[in-house]
Structures are given as structure tokens and as C-alpha cells.
Amino acid sequence: MNKYQYKVQGVDYDVEIEEVEGNIAKVNVNGIPFEIEMQRPINAAKHPTMAKPKVEPAKPAAPTPQPAAPARPAAATAAGNHVKAPLPGTITDIKVEVGQLVNAGDTVVVLEAMKMQNNIESEYSGTVTAIKVSRGDTVMEGSILVTVS
Numbered sequence: 627m628n629k630y631q632y633k634v635q636g637v638d639y640d641v642e643i644e645e646v647e648g649n650i651a652k653v654n655v656n657g658i659p660f661e662i663e664m665q666r667p668i669n670a671a672k673h674p675t676m677a678k679p680k681v682e683p684a685k686p687a688a689p690t691p692q693p694a695a696p697a698r699p700a701a702a703t704a705a706g707n708h709v710k711a712p713l714p715g716t717i718t719d720i721k722v723e724v725g726q727l728v729n730a731g732d733t734v735v736v737l738e739a740m741k742m743q744n745n746i747e748s749e750y751s752g753t754v755t756a757i758k759v760s761r762g763d764t765v766m767e768g769s770i771l772v773t774v775s
Contacts, residue, residue: 637767656714658764706775707750711765715739720761722772726754734772735759750774 632639642654649667653660719736722728733745734754756773759765 656766706755706773707752708770709734709746709748709750709772709774711737711767711769711771712746713737713739713744714766715744715764717759717761717763717765717771718743720757720759722754722757724754724757728752728754728774734774737765737771746771748772748774 628643630641630643632641639655640657643651644654645652649664651662651664653662715737716739717735718738720734721736722732722734728734728748729751730747730749732748734748735746737744737746752774754772755775758770758772765771
């Protein structure tokens with residue numbers, strides 16, 4: 627298993643390449659498993675270390691875990707303050723509903739990261755106008771979780 631560290635747009639990614647069969651690579655990006663389809667298969671006999679060819683499929687893997695993609699539709703709800711994920715993890719609980727009043731410091735989402743439950747608190751007081759995640763979603767650092775106006 628080969629391990630690599632990448633930084634894409636200021637975000638660090640730990641990439642582990644578990645297995646390559648033909649043009650399919652099984653990789654873990656920050657602990658999240660993905661199957662990556664390469665443009666052409668790698669011939670292990672020609673590339674005994676496979677270090678160089680494996681670097682190529684890992685780069686497309688970094689953008690793939692973009693559950694941060696919900697951040698783009700948030701531009702449509704530009705009005706309001708965004709509560710963002712401080713680290714990558716999995717949403718285990720949502721403590722608020724749209725329309726609910728929250729105060730700064732209130733827990734809005736519970737995020738599991740590295741086997742620990744992290745209470746994500748609102749930095750803003752106001753009304754919850756949008757919830758951008760669901761239970762079980764995997765999010766990256768900086769992903770918008772909740773919008774408060």
C-alpha cells in the first residue's frame with residue numbers, strides 16, 4: 627500500500643493506494659474509500675514500483691470527495707452566515723431545523739472525526755435558513771453545514 631500527501635487549494639489530503647487492477651484503483655482519501663477509473667490500465671510488469679502511475683489517479687481522487695459541492699448551491703443562499711465544518715468527518719446528528727432560532731454558541735451539528743464526536747456550534751445568532759447536510763453525509767473541511775440569517 628502506497629501513501630501520499632497532497633495539498634489541493636490549501637486543503638491537505640492523505641491518499642493511500644490499496645490496490646490497482648487494470649484501470650481501476652482502490653484508494654482511501656482522508657480515510658474515505660474510493661474506486662478511481664484511470665484512462666488506461668497500468669502494466670505492473672513495466673512499472674514495478676508503480677509510484678509514478680499511481681500518482682495520476684490519486685489527483686482526481688482529491689476533488690471526488692467533494693461533499694463540499696453543496697457549498698456551491700449555497701451561493702444561491704448568499705444571504706446569511708454559514709456555519710462551516712472545521713475538519714473533515716461524518717455528520718452524525720443535526721440539532722436544528724429550518725426556521726429555528728439559534729444563539730451564538732448553540733450546537734447545530736454533531737460531526738464525527740477520528741472516532742470522536744465534535745459539537746459544531748453556531749458562531750452567529752439568528753434563524754436557521756438552510757441545512758446543507760444530512761445524517762451520514764461525509765464532509766470536508768470548509769463545507770457549509772448550516773446557514774443562519
